[in-house]
Amino acid sequence: MDYKVGLLGRIALLAGSLFFLAYTIIDEWGVFMISLFIIMVIIQIIFLLRYSESSFKKVRTFLDNIKQDKYSQVYPVKFDGTETDDLHIEFNAILAKLKEDQAEKEANYQYFRSVFKHLSIGLITFGENGEIQIMNTSAKRILNVDELKNVDQIENLNKELFLAIKSLRTGGSELIKIAHPDGIMQLSVYVIELLMRGEKFKLVSLQNIQSELEEKEMEAWQNLVKILTHEIMNSIAPISSLAGTLKGELENQLEKNEGLNPSDLEDYLMGITTIEKRSEGLISFVSDFRSLAHIPPPKFSSIRISNLFEQLETLLHHQIQAGEIHLIKEIDPEELILFGDQTQIEQVMINLTQNAIQAVEDSDEKIIRLRAFIDEAGKIIIEVCDTGKGIEEEALGKIFIPFFTTKKKGSGIGLSLSKQIMRRHKGNIQVRSTIGEGTVFKLIFNG
Numbered sequence: 001m002d003y004k005v006g007l008l009g010r011i012a013l014l015a016g017s018l019f020f021l022a023y024t025i026i027d028e029w030g031v032f033m034i035s036l037f038i039i040m041v042i043i044q045i046i047f048l049l050r051y052s053e054s055s056f057k058k059v060r061t062f063l064d065n066i067k068q069d070k071y072s073q074v075y076p077v078k079f080d081g082t083e084t085d086d087l088h089i090e091f092n093a094i095l096a097k098l099k100e101d102q103a104e105k106e107a108n109y110q111y112f113r114s115v116f117k118h119l120s121i122g123l124i125t126f127g128e129n130g131e132i133q134i135m136n137t138s139a140k141r142i143l144n145v146d147e148l149k150n151v152d153q154i155e156n157l158n159k160e161l162f163l164a165i166k167s168l169r170t171g172g173s174e175l176i177k178i179a180h181p182d183g184i185m186q187l188s189v190y191v192i193e194l195l196m197r198g199e200k201f202k203l204v205s206l207q208n209i210q211s212e213l214e215e216k217e218m219e220a221w222q223n224l225v226k227i228l229t230h231e232i233m234n235s236i237a238p239i240s241s242l243a244g245t246l247k248g249e250l251e252n253q254l255e256k257n258e259g260l261n262p263s264d265l266e267d268y269l270m271g272i273t274t275i276e277k278r279s280e281g282l283i284s285f286v287s288d289f290r291s292l293a294h295i296p297p298p299k300f301s302s303i304r305i306s307n308l309f310e311q312l313e314t315l316l317h318h319q320i321q322a323g324e325i326h327l328i329k330e331i332d333p334e335e336l337i338l339f340g341d342q343t344q345i346e347q348v349m350i351n352l353t354q355n356a357i358q359a360v361e362d363s364d365e366k367i368i369r370l371r372a373f374i375d376e377a378g379k380i381i382i383e384v385c386d387t388g389k390g391i392e393e394e395a396l397g398k399i400f401i402p403f404f405t406t407k408k409k410g411s412g413i414g415l416s417l418s419k420q421i422m423r424r425h426k427g428n429i430q431v432r433s434t435i436g437e438g439t440v441f442k443l444i445f446n447g
Helices: 002-026 031-067 083-118 136-142 152-159 159-167 210-256 261-291 304-315 319-324 342-360 414-424
Strands: 123-129 132-135 173-178 184-195 199-208 301-304 326-332 337-340 367-374 380-386 428-434 438-445
Touching: 002 031, 031 083, 083 132, 083 428, 123 136, 123 337, 136 199, 136 301, 152 159, 152 199, 159 173, 159 342, 210 261, 301 342, 304 319, 304 326, 304 337, 304 367, 319 342, 319 428, 337 342, 342 367, 342 380, 342 438, 414 428
Parallel strands: 326 367
Antiparallel strands: 123 132, 123 199, 173 184, 184 199, 301 337, 367 380, 380 438, 428 438
């Protein structure tokens, strides 16, 4: 109310002065009086403008304080019910709320910064210029440094790690070995690219998985020893037993100095034949094992997936026709091209398609579907789907283990070999299966 009263009073005073100025001019009071009233009018106009701007000045000062994050200023309140008092109360309330929000934001920032620093996984963030923004305690411990200012300094610590950090894109990961005073570390390096306030930066996680790898390696060796022991003993035991029996029989014959009759010769021949077959089985097993352990490095080239599917259908045409199987091929886009080793990828597709052919043998609806497409993440996906009876849940977790098989005939190395080939291609192979609804093998190529 005080502002309105003051403003109206000054307007009324200015109006009165203008009235008297007009009166002096009309009544010809002289130059002095007219000049005096003109000066009074100008002075009153100046004071009126200053008075009217006083509230705007307070608002401008208030906004400047907000812009500069200055929330400590307190506007005086007299509690006299005036508009200026109300304005000051509103200013103080807004500043108090902003100050509270700022304190909460700072507390959250410090909380997350503290969590970030004390995570067991090493974390590093850096901008496009390579300047490191945050580097937590675990990252410093893994890299054995006290501080790093720029990500380029990592090149002096480990060039392979530096190249991985610089080249990896969102979702990319790589395994890197680095030397450390505590011994060799196997790091899983994972990168995420983020955009904040128009600025790009990377978040890199470093996780030492050496102990996990050693544990898995030991478990793999134990499984391998079990498999080798089981397979070799299954072949050696009957060979040894049969050889011992034949030896005993021959020794008896020699001691008696008797000639061999045709019946005995036939028995000995059968025994030797059995030993030969079991030996061949053992040789075949060792050969399969060697092929699993010696996969050559892939020779990358462009593979047109439509051609890959056509060649696969031609190779397996007899089996597909004999089994009365309906083969469906779906490629989107039609000209989709894969970068990989032609021979090795063909081998993977042959393994999976032959498994699908065997899976639908006893099905009422015999359909095999070959699909190729690009997923939401830009990865090339190839799927081999069948309408077979499906795979038991217990077996699903073991089908990629070497020599494990659910089939009556088969070496059990096809899927394991396929998984190794996909790893050589920086990809992966996944399976999902529902009893009575079929199985889908999914090849994922990261590009």
